[in-house]
Amino acid sequence: DAKTTQPPSMDCAEGRAANLPCNHSTISGNEYVYWYRQIHSQGPQYIIHGLKNNETNEMASLIITEDRKSSTLILPHATLRDTAVYYCIVRVSGGYQKVTFGIGTKLQVIP
Amino acid sequence: EPEVTQTPSHQVTQMGQEVILRCVPISNHLYFYWYRQILGQKVEFLVSFYNNEISEKSEIFDDQFSVERPDGSNFTLKIRSTKLEDSAMYFCASRGGTGSTDTQYFGPGTRLTVL
Numbered sequence: 001d002a003k004t005t006q007p008p009s010m011d012c013a014e015g016r017a018a019n020l021p022c023n024h025s026t027i028s029g030n031e032y033v034y035w036y037r038q039i040h041s042q043g044p045q046y047i048i049h050g051l052k053n054n055e056t057n058e059m060a061s062l063i064i065t066e067d068r069k070s071s072t073l074i075l076p077h078a079t080l081r082d083t084a085v086y087y088c089i090v091r092v093s094g095g096y097q098k099v100t101f102g103i104g105t106k107l108q109v110i111p
Numbered sequence: 112e113p114e115v116t117q118t119p120s121h122q123v124t125q126m127g128q129e130v131i132l133r134c135v136p137i138s139n140h141l142y143f144y145w146y147r148q149i150l151g152q153k154v155e156f157l158v159s160f161y162n163n164e165i166s167e168k169s170e171i172f173d174d175q176f177s178v179e180r181p182d183g184s185n186f187t188l189k190i191r192s193t194k195l196e197d198s199a200m201y202f203c204a205s206r207g208g209t210g211s212t213d214t215q216y217f218g219p220g221t222r223l224t225v226l
Contacts (some may be wrong), residue, residue, distance in 0.1 A: 034214075043115075043202045043217035044154060093213055098144065098156040098167060099204075 004088045009106045012082075018075040020105050022088030025069040032093050033064060035073045036101075037084040044087065044101070047073065051093075078109045113137040115218035117203050123224045124193055132188045132221045134203030142206040143186045144215060145178065147171070147199040154202065160186065193225045 005023040012018040024033065034049040048055055048062045050071075055062045061074040075082055087104040091097055116135045124130050136143050145157040158168040160178050177189045186205075190197055200222050204215040 038154070041148075041200060041220070041222075043204075043219050046214045046216060049214065098159055099146075099154075099215055100156065101154040103153060 004090055004102060006086075006088050006102065006105045008103065009108070011108045011110055012075075012078045014080060014109050014111050015077055018073075018078040018082065018107055018109070020073040020075075020086050020088075020107065021070065022073070023070045024088070024090045027068050027090050028092075030092055031090045033062065033068075033071045034089040034091060034099070035060070035062065036087045036089065036099070037082075038087070038104070039081075039084040044099075047086075078107075080109050080111065083107060083109045115203055115205055115216050117201075117218040117221050119221060120219070121222045121224070123226065126195055126225055127192050130190050130193055130223065132190075132201050132203075132223070134186045134188070134205075134218055135184055136186055136203065136205030137207070137216060138184075140205035140207050140216075142166075142213075142215075143178075143180065144204040144206075145188045146202045146204065146217075148202065148220075149196075149199045157188070157201075190223075193223075195225050198223055198225045 032049050032051050035047040036044040038044045048057055048060050050062045064071045085104040085106050087101050118133045143160040146154050148154045156169050158172045159166045175191045179187050200220040202220045203218040206213050206215045
């Protein structure tokens, strides 16, 4: 799986958009960008994933640059419950591939 | 919404004892996984299981560990002789199948404390 780089921590004011960046300059053509989050010792929670098009679901939006070397996860209106560690993971879809977690970005939503 | 469940939520055991951690994956999922997270560290992959056999395992998954899907619903992780360093959160995950929606869904975890 391609390596990803994320800032170790970020703050965001409650109600504002949280924009979490991720660099994945060595991503391969068949690798997807996945985002998970982990709220204090709970199980990792899937958020969103994409290949090259921007994606949106009820939780977040994923913006992938045209060259696919970086992406941004956007939480449009952050709440205190969004305080968590966010993991950007690049991996091939299909098969039984494991998820390889890095250190992620610790997002603190501030009241 | 379907979810992965795990029991117990917290298991305390003595060093050298055997423990079995239980997971009920999402119904009709085909791929099953165990991960662990030592306090303050990254989530680490242990093993993946498909078609009633191990498809991949990490270096952590040594002879002390085993997995089983004894029936159509449960997926278990057994640690034969626990060590202090086995203390961690253990997460089960499952995935439906191939394709772009092959997302892994994680359970809430079992906190294992080895004394």
